[in-house]
Amino acid sequence: MESVFITGCSSGIGRAGAMVFARNGYRVFATVRNSGDAESLANWAAGQHAALHPVIMDVTESDQVARGVQEALAVAGRLDALVNNAGIAVPGTFERLPLSEWERVMQVNFFGPVRVTRAVLPQMRKQGSGRIIMVSSLSALVGLPGMAPYSASKAALELASESLRLEVDRFGIFVSVVEPGVVATAMPVKISGDLAATGDPPYAELLRHLHAQSVAGTGRGEDPMRVAELLLEIARAPKPAFRYPAGRQAHEVLKAVAALDAPGRDAFIRSVDSTEWWSEGLSKAVKSSK
Ligand SMILES: NC(=O)c1ccc[n+]([C@@H]2O[C@H](COP(=O)([O-])OP(=O)(O)OC[C@H]3O[C@@H](n4cnc5c(N)ncnc54)[C@H](OP(=O)(O)O)[C@@H]3O)[C@@H](O)[C@H]2O)c1
Known part of the structure; x- marks a missing residue:
């Protein structure tokens, strides 16, 4: 039975991914941060007779990451795929967003995948095979106002992944980045709420615009299940590509921006x-x- 380790499975793309992989015969190690979410996933798995194991882990804590990966290896003996999905988006302006918030975004979105990938790589090298999939974003390629830390974290993740890819292909390990546009998960709703609460005087007008834009887009994003199906397709591909735009919006925007x-x-x-x-x-x- 093939095994996959997916981070950030309490909701959204991660939860959809855990379900899609489990339904397609994978042993899934699904990380969450609290016991309530672990219980909810375990209940779903029991109902489906699926091999899904919740792992409690925060990607910003090295000890928890090491323990989580060891827990999975103790059960499965190998990891065929890793999906670095856990992520956060904190809107605000470059000037006014506290530095602690910039650091928080980088810790989760950039250093999180770095930590988890480094924990998994020794086993994948030993196996001589593996798929590492980074859930990036269209924001890695287009820097939007109000989203500088998020764009920076995803752009850093993509370039680091490109380097990694050329280091590990010799071991039979493929690295890919997935770039969704807006996906209908909790994330855009949270961004909208955060923007409504940001009354930053020098940038108030811009932030109001961004809030109106996010409200207009609420609920109109891609279905997280479609992104999850793409993750499965990449994990199963004999030779996965490096970059995968995810969904209609991502394809359209990338095509237009390139032109x-x-x-x-x-x-x-x-x-x-x-x-x-x-x-x-x-x-x-x-x-x-x-
Ligand atoms: N939704 C979009 O429009 C969109 C577009 C492009 C890319 N993405 C990317 O897709 C990925 C999944 O996001 P989503 O849309 O599915 O949002 P989501 O529903 O908010 O899911 C985010 C997941 O990340 C987890 N997480 C947050 N901080 C964590 C930490 N420190 N350690 C471990 N897990 C942590 C969350 O766990 P908790 O519940 O415990 O917080 C949750 O499970 C992210 O990388 C995001 O950047 C999303």
């Missing part, structure tokens, strides 16, 4: 002032570059 010249790209990013950013902004930017 834009520098002023067009700038206009595209600036069109965040529109509450219909991804749709109206995109077509305006594409037209202005012609």
Whole structure:
């Protein structure tokens, strides 16, 4: 039985991923941060007769990461795939967001995957095989106002992953990054709530725009199950690619951004002032570059 270790399975893409892998015959080690979420996953697994093992682990704590990976190896003896999914997004401006919040985002989104991957790699090298999948974001490629730490954390993760890929392919280990656009999970709702609470005077107008935009987009994101199915497809691919846009929005935006010249790209990013950013902004930017 193939085994997969997935971080951040209390909700959203991680939970959907745990379910999709389990339904497709994988032994799943699903990390969560608290016992209530572990119990909820265990109950689901019992109902499905699925081989799903909740692992309590915070990706910012090295001891917990080491223990979590050892726990999985003690049961399965090997790990065929790792999905670094756990992540947070804290909106705010470059100038005003406290440095502690920048650090928190980097700790979870960048150093978290670094810690977990380093804990899993010795076993994958020994096996001579493995799939490491990083859940990144479209935000790694397009820096949005109000989201600097998030974009920075995902961009750092992508480039570090590109280096890693060239270090470990010699051991039969494939590294891939998955770039979803907006996905209908708790994350966009939380971003919206945080933006509503941010009344930062020098940037109040911008933050109001961003809040209106996030409200307009609420509930319109990709189904997390579709992203989960892509994760499974990558884990099963004989030779996975490095970069996978996830969902229609991600494909459209990446295609359009690649076709834009520098002023067009700038206009595209600036069109965040529109509450219909991804749709109206995109077509305006594409037209202005012609
Ligand atoms: N939703 C989107 O629009 C979108 C778009 C592009 C990329 N993504 C990426 O997709 C991934 C999953 O996000 P999601 O949308 O599914 O959001 P979500 O429902 O909020 O899930 C985030 C998961 O990460 C976990 N997590 C947060 N901090 C953690 C920590 N310190 N240690 C361990 N786990 C931690 C959360 O656990 P708790 O419940 O304990 O907090 C939760 O299980 C993230 O990497 C995110 O950046 C999301």
